[in-house]
Amino acid sequence: xxxxxxxxxxxxxxxxxxxxxxxxxxxxxxxxxxxxxxxxxxxxxxxxxxxxxxxxxxxxxxxxxxxxxxxxxxxxxxxxxxxxxxxxxxxxxxxxxxxxxxxxxxxxxxxxxxxxxxxxxxxxxxxxxxxxxxxxxxxxxxxxxxxxxxxxxxxxxxxxxxxxxxxxxxxxxxxxxxxxxxxxxxxxxxxxxxxxxxxxxxxxxxxxxxxxxxxxxxxxxxxxxxxxxxxxxxxxxxxxxxxxxxxxxxxxxxxxxxxxxxxxxxxxxxxxxxxxxxxxxxxxxxxxxxxxxxxxxxxxxxxxxxxxxxxxxxxxxxxxxxxxxxxxxxxxxxx
Numbered sequence: 057x058x059x060x061x062x063x064x065x066x067x068x069x070x071x072x073x074x075x076x077x078x079x080x081x082x083x084x085x086x087x088x089x090x091x092x093x094x095x096x097x098x099x100x101x102x103x104x105x106x107x108x109x110x111x112x113x114x115x116x117x118x119x120x121x122x123x124x125x126x127x128x129x130x131x132x133x134x135x136x137x138x139x140x141x142x143x144x145x146x147x148x149x150x151x152x153x154x155x156x157x158x159x160x161x162x163x164x165x166x167x168x169x170x171x172x173x174x175x176x177x178x179x180x181x182x183x184x185x186x187x188x189x190x191x192x193x194x195x196x197x198x199x200x201x202x203x204x205x206x207x208x209x210x211x212x213x214x215x216x217x218x219x220x221x222x223x224x225x226x227x228x229x230x231x232x233x234x235x236x237x238x239x240x241x242x243x244x245x246x247x248x249x250x251x252x253x254x255x256x257x258x259x260x261x262x263x264x265x266x267x268x269x270x271x272x273x274x275x276x277x278x279x280x281x282x283x284x285x286x287x288x289x290x291x292x293x294x295x296x297x298x299x300x301x302x303x304x305x306x307x308x309x310x311x312x313x314x315x316x317x318x319x320x321x322x323x324x325x326x327x328x329x330x331x332x333x334x335x336x337x338x339x340x341x342x343x344x345x346x347x348x349x350x351x352x353x354x355x356x357x358x359x360x361x362x363x364x365x366x367x368x369x370x371x372x373x374x375x376x377x378x379x380x381x382x383x384x385x386x387x388x389x390x391x
Contacts (some may be wrong), residue, residue, distance in 0.1 A: 057075070057076055057077075057078050057171060057173045058072060058073065058074075058075065058096065058148065058171070058172050058368060058369075058391070059073075059074055059075075059076045059115055059116065059170060059171035059326050060074070060115060060116060060117075060170035060171070060292070060368060061074050061113045061115055062103070062104055062110065062112075062113070062114045062115075062116050063108050063112060064110075064111075064112035064113075066074050066104060066105055066106025066107065066110065066239070067104075067106060068104065068105070068372040068375055069107060069201070069372070069378065070104075070148075071104060071116070071368045071371050071372050071375075073368070076096070076171065078173055079173055079174070079175040080175070080192050080271060081126060082126050082131075082175045083128045083129075083175070083181040084128050084129050084130050085128060085129075085131060085177055085178060086092060086125070086127075086128040086131070086175050086176060086177055086178070086217075086227075087122070087124050087127050087128065087129050087131060087134050087140075087175070087176065087177075087178055087181065088127075088173060088174070088175050089120070089121050089122045089123065089124055089125065089140060089171065089173070089174045089176070089181065090122045090125045090173060091120045091121070091122040091169050091172055091173065091387055091391070092122040092123065092190035092390065092391065093121045093122070093189075093190035093191040093193070093194040093196045093361060093365075093389060093390050093391070094117040094118075094119045094120050094121070094168075094169045094170060094194050094388065094389040095119045095191070095194045095197075095198075095199070095226070095386045095387065095388045096117075096374055096375060096378050096386070096387045096388070096389070097118060097119065097198045097199060097226065098225075098314075098315075098337065098378075099118060099158075099164070099198065099314065100116055100117055100118060100119075100163055100168075100375075101375055101378060101379065102147040103116055103163060103164050104116050104375060106288060107164070107319060110164070110362060113169060113231060114163070114164075114168075115163070115167035115168050115169075115170050115171050116163045116168050117163040117168040117169045117170040117238075117372075117389070118142070118161055118162050118163040118164065118168055118169070118197060118198055119142060119146055119163075119164070119169060119194045119195065119196075119197035119198055120141070120168070120169025120174065120194060120197070121139070121140065121141045121142070121184055121194035121196075121197075122139075122140065122190060123137065123138070123139055123140070123286050123337055124136050124137065124138040124139075125173075128390050130176055130233050131263050133178050134178060134181070134183075134299075136353075138179040138182040138183060138296045139174075139183065139188070139190070139193065140182065140183055140184055141181065141182060141183075141184045141193045141194065141196050141197055141346075141350075142162060142169060142176075142180060142181055142197050143179070143180055143181060143182065143197065143343045143346055144161060144162075144198055144339075144340040144341075145158055145160060145161065145197035145202065145340060145343075146162070146177065146179055146180040146195050146268050146302045146343075147160045147179075148341075148342045148343065149179060149342060149344060149373045150336045150342050150343065150344035150345075151341045151342065151344075153339070153342075154340075155339075156391070157179065159340075162180075164343075165209050165290065165300035170191065170368065170371060180232045181341060182343060182346050182347050183347075183350060184196075184350070185350050186354055187354075188353075188359065188360075190390070191362055191365055191388045191390055192243065192360045192362065194361070194388060194389075195226060195230075195348070195360040195386040195388070196346070196350070196353075196360070197242065197340075197383055198225045198226075198340055198344075199226030199230055199386060200226075200349065200353075200360065201325075201340050201341045201345060201349055202227050202230075202313055202338065202339075202340050202341070203227050203230035203231040203234055203289065203321075203353075204229075204230075204234065204341065204345065204349040205311075205338055205340070205345055205346075206227075206231065206287075206289055206311035206313065206338060207219065207231060207234055207279040207287060207289070207311075208234070208238075208349075208352075209341065209345060210309070210311055210338060211286075211287045211309040211311060212309075213234075213235060213238055213240060213287060214238075214239075214240075214286075215238060215239030215240065216239060216240065216241075217235070217240045217256075217283045217286040217287060218240065218241045218242075218243065218283075218284075218286050218287075218362065219231065219232075219235040219239070219240050219241070219242050219243070219244060219285060219287045219290075220242075220243050220245075220276055220285035220287070220288045220289065220300070220303055220304075221235075221243075221244050221245070221289045221290060222244075222289065222290065222291050222292050222296060222300070222314075223245060223246060223316075224244075224246055224248075224254070224255065224362075224383075224384045224385070225245075225291060225334070225383070225385075226250050226385060226386045227246070227289065227291055227313065228289060228291055229258075229361050229385045229386075230360065230380070230386070231289045231359075232244060232258060232259070232260060232357050233258070233356075234356075234362075235287075236258075236259045236358045237358065238272070240286075240287075241261050242259065242261060243260065243261060243262045243263070243264065243276055243280075243285060244260040244262075244263050244264070245263070245264045245265075245266045245272055245287070246263060246264075246265060246266070246267060247266055248265075249265045249285040250349070251267070251384055252265065254384055258361075264276070264279075264281050266299075271299070271302075272299055272303070273298070273299035273301070273302025274302060276303035277302070277303065280305070283305050284303055284304050284305030284306070284308060284331075285304055285305060285308060286304075286305055286309065287301050287304075287308065287310075287311065288300045288303060288304045288307050288308070288309070288310045288311065289311055290310050290311060290312045290313070290314060291313060291314030291316060292314050292317045293312075293314050293316055293317045293318055293319070293321070294314040294317055294318050294319070294320055294321025294322070294323070295317035295318065295321060295366050296317055297310075297312070297321070297323060297370070298323065298324050298327075301323075301324055301327050301328050301331070301335075302324075302327065304331065304333050305331070305333075306331045306332060306333075307331070307332050307333065307334075308331070308333050308334070308370075309332065309333070309334045309336065310333055310335045310336070311336055311338060312335060312336065313336070313337065313338050313339065318332075318389040337366075341353055360385065360386060361384065361385030361386065362385060362386055363383040363384050363385045363386060363387050363389055363390055364377060364383065364388070365387075365388040365390045366387070366388070366389055366390070367389070367390065367391055368389055368391035371389060374387050374388075
């Protein structure tokens, strides 16, 4: 089978297309999946650029979607022909978060989905939403579930809420689509005039250019009559968090899942305390969360936004496109 391996010490020029032996028949409690698509996340980019401790020869990519080709003994949940999508944390089945590292995450602590065939326990996959292409399904593992958990599980999104999303990456676009489907109002930020129109076309009630308005938190307050956003989907990290705190209402919820602007910085803790906001960090979600999300997605009339798709052997080009920040929605691999 074709696969991509990352050679130490990492870097886009160290992503190598190789031929690996096809896996044997799946064992007890396992399924074999013919992988047809993956999608890129900034977590994957960090891994391939040389995250410390990543094994030489690692197969990257946390997201994977495809078709079950065989099942091992004792498997009743899946059957050959089922369309499935991978889980970010294969060992986190349900309940509260118990993981704070990536040791069990495909494409980081273990081999991922930049390969054509995978044998894995049934607990490593869920069914994909009916009617989704493999590329659309592959966007759910990381970005889709992160947005779902941020809005629905942690923040308890209600119809009539105002949600603030930052930028036009995968999590933010998912959050916009989900929030609108549940009756919320969405305000978005971007630095691109072209993307501003795309966000409006998707249903954002207001779009703020954060380059023209560096104090965009104040602009959110103006747009909401001084109240602020009920929920902020914070993907930027330390450089954007102060403005997110400013933009969020008293008693509001800030879902922090991004490090796009770095790993540490100053936080206006007094304002956070004074406004009695909830600042909650999160990393994706459990398998049960993903199953719940899949059921919900089958009732919505929209699909994930795919910016572009690359063949497996062009994985470095896909990451270059992602690094440049030109994408709107998800960048995928299709093979």
